[in-house]
């Protein structure tokens with residue numbers, strides 16, 4: 492398939508040529524300054540050949556109503572819904588990026604925070620390249636829970652060695668700057684303990700949402716390419732596994748290419 496067919500419809504702000512930095516270098520464990528030369532050379536070759544289909548599986552976890560679905564919706568549809576609709580089991584979205592001219596898809600698995608859906612959601616952890624643990628910056632109990640969510644996800648995904656991101660949501664509700672700085676400091680301590688990268692975002696205003704997912708796309712792309720370039724037995728890098736799709740997908744119009752059949756309920 493010609494590369495042009497694979498890149499059609501990717502918005503200009505999801506075409507990335509420069510490595511996206513972390514949200515503050517103190518917040519990052521993998522602060523790559525730029526794409527490696529080997530990754531740039533690989534990308535140049537890919538552009539002139541049939542490109543491989545790079546897929547990064549991301550799983551969103553965290554307590555009820557911390558803002559997981561709104562985060563995915565802000566990225567994939569650039570909209571925000573003030574009305575809370577609980578996720579039932581798991582939702583699924585795909586968002587395409589073009590990195591150094593090579594297409595890559597982020598598969599975003601949005602799991603339910605409600606206890607009663609935990610077993611269903613946990614079934615989707617396997618094969619994750621990245622775990623995003625979301626907490627509400629206005630409720631520090633959800634930060635404690637985020638740590639528990641990550642540890643539970645790692646029980647299933649430890650062999651996959653996923654990247655961990657800790658995301659403070661609803662930044663717009665914190666009007667006092669000093670409080671915000673304090674909460675971010677506390678979150679960075681937790682992130683360090685989890686070997687995670689910390690971001691604070693607002694899905695309501697869109698603050699840092701695009702930037703955050705672009706950062707994940709860059710880091711994941713670099714790792715996936717390095718995995719392809721390095722035989723497993725000789726690699727000391729964090730290696731990301733191939734992803735299996737576990738649901739049947741329905742084509743959708745617009746930016747999101749596919750969506751699993753999703754059931755939501757109004758509480």
Ligand SMILES: Nc1nc2c(ncn2[C@@H]2O[C@H](COP(=O)(O)OP(=O)(O)OP(=O)(O)O)[C@@H](O)[C@H]2O)c(=O)[nH]1
Pocket residue numbers: 553554555556557558559560561562572573574575576577578579602603604605660661662663664692693694695696
């Ligand atoms: N002010 C503000 N409200 C937000 C933000 N993100 C989410 N919310 C609100 O928080 C509530 C819960 O958001 P969801 O995204 O549905 O939460 P969730 O984590 O997916 O919840 P579950 O599906 O139950 O796991 C909704 O009423 C949203 O409108 C934000 O950035 N700012």
